[in-house]
Each structure stands twice: as structure tokens, then as C-alpha cells.
Amino acid sequence: MxxxxxxxxxxxxxxxxxxxxxxxxxxxxxxxxxxxxxxxxxxxxxxxxxxxxxxxxxxxxxxxxxxxxxxxxxxxxPDFNTGWHFDDKVAQKYLLEAIDAPLVPSYVFYDKKEAMTWAQQTSYPKVFKLKGGAGATNVKLVKNKKDAEKLINQAFGKGFSQFDRLNNLKEKCSKYKNGKESLLGVAKGVGRLVVSSDFDRQQAPERGYIYFQDFIPNEGFDIRVVVIENKAVALKRVTRKNDFRASGSGNLVFENEHIDKRYIKIAFDLSEKLKTSSLAIDLIHSKQDAIYVVEISYGFPMLNFLDCASGYWDNMLNWHQSYFNLQEWIIGSSLKDIKDRD
Ligand SMILES: Nc1ncnc2c1ncn2[C@@H]1O[C@H](COP(=O)(O)OP(=O)(O)O)[C@@H](O)[C@H]1O
Ligand SMILES: [Mg+2]
CATH class of the missing domain: 3.40.50.20 (Rossmann fold)
Structure with missing residues (x-):
């Protein structure tokens, strides 16, 4: 082999x-x-x-x-089932709706007039997202109709850059305050206001569609569950200060076996339905005690779970206190599939 x-x-x-x-x-x-x-x-x-x-x-x-x-x-x-929807929240909307997953109610428009009509009669706040991006970089709160109309005009006009320069600088400043960013990093953020990144230069602007979700009032965190080969691990991400967005905040909490098992159950169910070999699911808990899927991804930061989580769940939802290495799980299960096939 x-x-x-x-x-x-x-x-x-x-x-x-x-x-x-x-x-x-x-x-x-x-x-x-x-x-x-x-x-x-x-x-x-x-x-x-x-x-x-x-x-x-x-x-x-x-x-x-x-x-x-x-x-x-x-x-x-990642194979097709695992990766075709990667970094495409709109693709995930269709997929998750198709398998009856508990996705946050989501709305996509490809027509400016239709989007405007919807914006006139919907309730606020809403959440606006570009289809691509991570770490909450392309996720914004839409407080009212005026905000929504501005975004719709831009979506069907000049479009959006995937790289939000001002947001990037704001992130760096708040991370600097928490000791998670260097002064050099902040200076680079200032430089990025005028000099665009390679990615930004190459990537075409995002336009011709607009994507919103209902804003789900919650307690200020999201839960990420990763399912690989009938095993699941999870962590909690706390939102930034005075912000509704958890991903990319860097505020990770490892509650291990104390995490509500409903998250783990949803993650196993989706992984089974989607036939994925690696599935990271971000979930939020509403103040009405419902759990919603926010997005899915085959990948996650290498160091997300490193040395902090103390165990995993099997697909019967039993907790195992044990060291683990997710990348070894991934390659191990690929090898096993090849052996089983032969
Ligand atoms: N519909 C929503 N209602 C409330 N909070 C949300 C909603 N969607 C996302 N969030 C918050 O914003 C963060 C970023 O959103 P997400 O869609 O996961 O984007 P990214 O791909 O950048 O992580 C999430 O971690 C969550 O805390
Ligand atoms: Mg996310």
C-alpha cells in the first residue's frame, strides 16, 4: 500500500x-x-x-x-461527500435542508428585486454571510432594513471582497489587547488597509447573490464537534467581547464529557447521513433551548484540540477518557477503508 x-x-x-x-x-x-x-x-x-x-x-x-x-x-x-461543500455556506444550506438537518433558518437570493422585497417584510436582526470565509471574517449582524438594503445593493453592485480589511484590523487590535497578537501583527493590519493580500488580488469579488440567516439569540458561545470514524470530540468557543461571533475569537473552553450530548448526537447523525470521513460542525444553542447547525467543514485548525481535550465520545455516546490525534484518526480510517476494499 x-x-x-x-x-x-x-x-x-x-x-x-x-x-x-x-x-x-x-x-x-x-x-x-x-x-x-x-x-x-x-x-x-x-x-x-x-x-x-x-x-x-x-x-x-x-x-x-x-x-x-x-x-x-x-x-x-477529503472525498466528494466530505469536501464538495467546503467553504460554501450556500451549498451547505441546500445540503442541510435536503437532509432535514436543524439548520438555522437561512435565505439566499440571486435577484436584487426579490432580495429587496424580502428585506421590506422580514424581521430583524438577521445575520449576513458571504458563502466563503472562516473565523467569522465574513459574518455581520444586520440590525435593520436599512442595513439589509445597503448589503443587497453592494451584493448586486460592486460586490464584496472576501478579505474585509477594516474587520481584519479590528480583530488584530482586540487580539493585541488580550495578548494574542503582536504589535507587528497590528502594524501589518494597518498596512493591509492600503496593500491588498495576494488572495484578495486573485479572488474575484463576491457578488450576484446574497445570503442571510435568522439571528439566533444565544448565551454567547458556539460548540464545534468533529466526527471522524465513529468518534467525536468537541469544544466550546466563547464570543468576542461585545460581539455575537464565536469562531475566530480564540476563546476556547474544553468542557469534555460535560458538553450537552445533544450536540454530539446531532453531529453523529449528520456525519452518518452525509457519509463524511471528517466533519466539523458548528452549532449554537438558542435561548429557547433549541440547537441549530450554523455551518459544516471537513477541515479545522490543526491545533484546535491539541493537548486540551481529554477524551472523545463513541457513536453510542459513551465518553472515553483518552489521548487522541485527529489527523491520525483521519489517515488511519483511510487506510482501513483501503484494506477493507481489497
Ligand atoms: N444565525 C446566527 N445566529 C447567531 N449567531 C450566529 C449565527 N451564525 C453565526 N453566528 C455566530 O457567528 C460565528 C461565525 O459564523 P459562521 O457561520 O460559523 O462563520 P465562519 O465560517 O466565519 O466561522 C459563529 O461562530 C457563531 O458564534
Ligand atoms: Mg464557523
Whole structure:
């Protein structure tokens, strides 16, 4: 058995490679951007790539390569079921509605007039989101009709940059105050007000659609559950100060076995329905005691759970106090699937 891995520093590939070394598994590191990548992977049983929404080359190449190899019978990570909806909240809206998941009530419009008509008669606040982005960078509270109309005009006019320069600087300043950002980082944020990033220059503006969700009043946190191979781990993310957004705040809390099992149950149910090999689900708890899915993703920050969570749940919702390594779970389950297939 041989595995091809596209390596990126700081990504899951670091731990996949370490796993192969440790377990004497035959692997080769490949560059997915080589024109003959398909040829290079032909002698392998699997191809793994932790592609990232913030790397433009990944965004334009990864899914095409992965799904082509998958159709040719090579085991890939992330595969189609796991990754087709990655970094696309609008795709996730359709998917989650189609499988009757408890998605936050969500609205998408491709027509300015229709969006305006809706904005006249809906209730506020609402939450506006671009389809792509993470760490709450492209998520805004819409307090009233005027806010909504402004956003609709922009969505069907010049559009939005995926990189919100002002928000980026605000984030850096508040993280600096909490000791989570350096002065140099803040200075770079100031520089970004005038010099756009590579990603920003390459990515076309987001326009021609607008996406809103109902705002769900909650207690100021969201819960992220990750399901891999019939096991689940979870953490709590507390919102930024005076802000409704939890993701990207850096305020992580590890409640381990004390997390409400309803979150874990929803995550297992969705993972089973969607047939995913890695599923991170962000959920919020309303003041009316309902739990809603906010978004899903195959990937998550490498260090999200590192050394902080003390165990996991099995799919019978039993808690196991145990060290774990999510990237090892991912590669381990891919290998198991290949062996089971042979
Ligand atoms: N509909 C909503 N109602 C209330 N809070 C929300 C809603 N949607 C998102 N949030 C909050 O905003 C944060 C960012 O939203 P999310 O859709 O997960 O975007 P991102 O992909 O940037 O993480 C979430 O972590 C959650 O705390
Ligand atoms: Mg999120």
C-alpha cells in the first residue's frame, strides 16, 4: 500500500507524514500543482490533501484533482461527500435542508428585486454571510432594513471582497489587547488597509447573490464537534467581547464529557447521513433551548484540540477518557477503508 500526500507546512500533512514514518507505511510527498499530478499518483492507493480556503491555488485546484482521482477508484481525502461543500455556506444550506438537518433558518437570493422585497417584510436582526470565509471574517449582524438594503445593493453592485480589511484590523487590535497578537501583527493590519493580500488580488469579488440567516439569540458561545470514524470530540468557543461571533475569537473552553450530548448526537447523525470521513460542525444553542447547525467543514485548525481535550465520545455516546490525534484518526480510517476494499 502506498499513499501520496500533498504537504503544506502547518497543515494536517505534517501529522500524516509523521504517522507514515512511525508505522512504516510507504508514502510519497507530491506537489498537487504539478501538471502531471494524476500520473504521479497513479501508482498510489490513496491521495491526501489538507487544502485550505485561504490559499488561492488550493481553492482553484484541490476539488478538481481530488474528485478526479476518486472517480478513478483512488481513495482520497477529503472525498466528494466530505469536501464538495467546503467553504460554501450556500451549498451547505441546500445540503442541510435536503437532509432535514436543524439548520438555522437561512435565505439566499440571486435577484436584487426579490432580495429587496424580502428585506421590506422580514424581521430583524438577521445575520449576513458571504458563502466563503472562516473565523467569522465574513459574518455581520444586520440590525435593520436599512442595513439589509445597503448589503443587497453592494451584493448586486460592486460586490464584496472576501478579505474585509477594516474587520481584519479590528480583530488584530482586540487580539493585541488580550495578548494574542503582536504589535507587528497590528502594524501589518494597518498596512493591509492600503496593500491588498495576494488572495484578495486573485479572488474575484463576491457578488450576484446574497445570503442571510435568522439571528439566533444565544448565551454567547458556539460548540464545534468533529466526527471522524465513529468518534467525536468537541469544544466550546466563547464570543468576542461585545460581539455575537464565536469562531475566530480564540476563546476556547474544553468542557469534555460535560458538553450537552445533544450536540454530539446531532453531529453523529449528520456525519452518518452525509457519509463524511471528517466533519466539523458548528452549532449554537438558542435561548429557547433549541440547537441549530450554523455551518459544516471537513477541515479545522490543526491545533484546535491539541493537548486540551481529554477524551472523545463513541457513536453510542459513551465518553472515553483518552489521548487522541485527529489527523491520525483521519489517515488511519483511510487506510482501513483501503484494506477493507481489497
Ligand atoms: N444565525 C446566527 N445566529 C447567531 N449567531 C450566529 C449565527 N451564525 C453565526 N453566528 C455566530 O457567528 C460565528 C461565525 O459564523 P459562521 O457561520 O460559523 O462563520 P465562519 O465560517 O466565519 O466561522 C459563529 O461562530 C457563531 O458564534
Ligand atoms: Mg464557523
Amino acid at each position: 502506498k499513499i501520496a500526500i500533498h504537504h503544506r507546512k502547518g497543515s494536517f500533512s505534517e501529522r500524516w507524514i509523521a504517522y507514515c514514518e512511525k508505522n512504516a507505511i510507504d508514502y510519497k510527498v507530491v506537489n498537487a500543482f504539478d501538471s502531471d499530478i494524476i500520473q504521479q499518483v497513479k501508482d498510489c492507493d490513496a491521495f491526501m490533501w489538507h487544502h485550505h480556503h485561504g490559499h488561492f491555488k488550493d481553492v482553484i485546484a484541490a476539488k478538481k484533482i481530488l474528485f478526479s482521482l476518486e472517480q478513478a477508484g483512488i481513495k482520497v481525502f
